[in-house]
Amino acid sequence: MFDLNQFLIISILMFVIFLAVGGVVWNTNQRLYKGLNRISWIVMIGQLATVFALIILARTSDDFLFMFYISRIMLYGAAASLGFIIPGSILRTKLNKAYSDKGYLKDWYDKTRVYLIKNNWTEKMIDSITKSKVVHLHKIKEPKQSIIYSIGSNRGETEKEIYLLLKEKYNVKMICTDAYYEDVTNKTKTFEDFIYLEGNRPGEDIEDILSEILVRNVDVIIDKKACLWYSKKVNLEDVFRKYHRSLSLNGVIIIDAEEISFLRTQLNNLFYQLANRIVGSAERSTYSKIKNTISKSSFINEHYSCHFVGHGVYRTAIFRKVK
Ligand SMILES: C[S@@+](CC[C@H](N)C(=O)[O-])C[C@H]1O[C@@H](n2cnc3c(N)ncnc32)[C@H](O)[C@@H]1O
The missing domain is CATH 1.20.1280 (Monooxygenase)
Structure with missing residues (x-):
């Protein structure tokens, strides 16, 4: 039978x-x-x-x-x-293709930007970070400049917004980079102290990149759903070590730490893949993705203090270099 x-x-x-x-x-x-x-x-x-x-x-x-x-x-x-x-x-896993014109993440940046703009994300996030006192930035009158280095900036529009908001009160320089720069279209152009470095520049190469542009240390590293998000568990501590060597003392790494359930992100993702619209985060936050590995790393826990700033979609996790 x-x-x-x-x-x-x-x-x-x-x-x-x-x-x-x-x-x-x-x-x-x-x-x-x-x-x-x-x-x-x-x-x-x-x-x-x-x-x-x-x-x-x-x-x-x-x-x-x-x-x-x-x-x-x-x-x-x-x-x-x-x-x-x-x-x-x-x-x-071929990210250069994923974010290119043929890729499944082709629209991710623009669609997410619409969602972020609708929620006033940059403004509220910067407001809570500058009020929190975890991040120290040089004031506009001070001769010293605070250097902000963004990893995986993609089009760099959020970074431009951050720069324009901060420069009203602080003396800042914004450096943008992306591992797949060559494949990203419509990148924000360099102006004033807003610089988008040419060429493919992975977060893992930060030390070489800084020595190439003759910058010793940076004060803020922004890694929003980029290098740390894509790092395999085994490389994660290594990236934190590289960022640590690149930061000034009390310098910070800022990562996204939205409070959202896993199920919600999966439903949002399914909706995005089928209807091409972002109605909420379509993947978990960088913090939620890496928190287990972080909790097990004695290097990260000894060399950084972790602070949460903001709530809900605006929450960020800030790792401050303490030694
Ligand atoms: C999901 S997008 C995030 C873009 C932007 N940070 C944001 O939150 O709107 C991921 C970006 O990270 C870049 N990326 C992926 N792996 C990277 C790495 N190891 N180093 C630097 N950038 C990376 C991709 O090219 C892409 O532009």
Whole structure:
């Protein structure tokens, strides 16, 4: 009655066909792929859960055959979903492509900016940071200038806003960088003390970059959903070490630490991938992503003090260099 060979052949066939379909959809329309990919995860988990439920039910049911056929169809579906998910999981790590014109994150920056502007994000965030006294910036009349270094600036529009707000009261210079500078379009142009450094400049290379531009230390490093967000657990402490060597004493790293549930971000992400609109953060904050690794790192805990400033969408985590 049960032909194991036939079952395996059909499962493998489904898997291979959807692997190919996934590869083609990914290469032609990464954004659409991402949405379908999420649905595939949900479908696969649902199918496997149904199979288990059916196995349990089959013990009590008379219609064992019917349940058996349904389980088989469910397992074919799960094999297909798994095949579809694989190409994206492999190819999505190519960030230069992801943020380029063909990438699934192509619109992320602009759509997120609309959301941030609607919420007055930069203004409220800067207001709470300057009031908090955790960050020290030189006043406008002081001869010394505070240097702010932004990692993963993308178009650099938020950085321009930050610079324009701060320069009303403080003597600041803003340096923008991005690891995939060459692929980012419509970057903000350099003006006054707002500088966008040319060339691909990963956060991990901060020390070399600073020595190239003859800057010894910076006072503020902004890493908003950029280098730290993308760092693998094993590299994270290393990046904190590099930032530590690049900061002046009492200098700070500012990262986003929005208070939002994981489920909410996933739903926002699904909506973004399918409808191309950001209705709320579509991924977790940098802080939420790295907090477990941070808590285990004696280097980070000994060399930085951590402070939270602001609430909800405006919350940031500030790591202050203490020794
Ligand atoms: C999600 S976007 C965030 C852009 C901007 N910081 C913001 O919050 O609006 C991530 C940016 O980080 C850049 N990026 C990714 N890995 C990086 C790294 N290791 N160093 C510097 N930039 C990186 C990407 O090119 C991209 O522009």
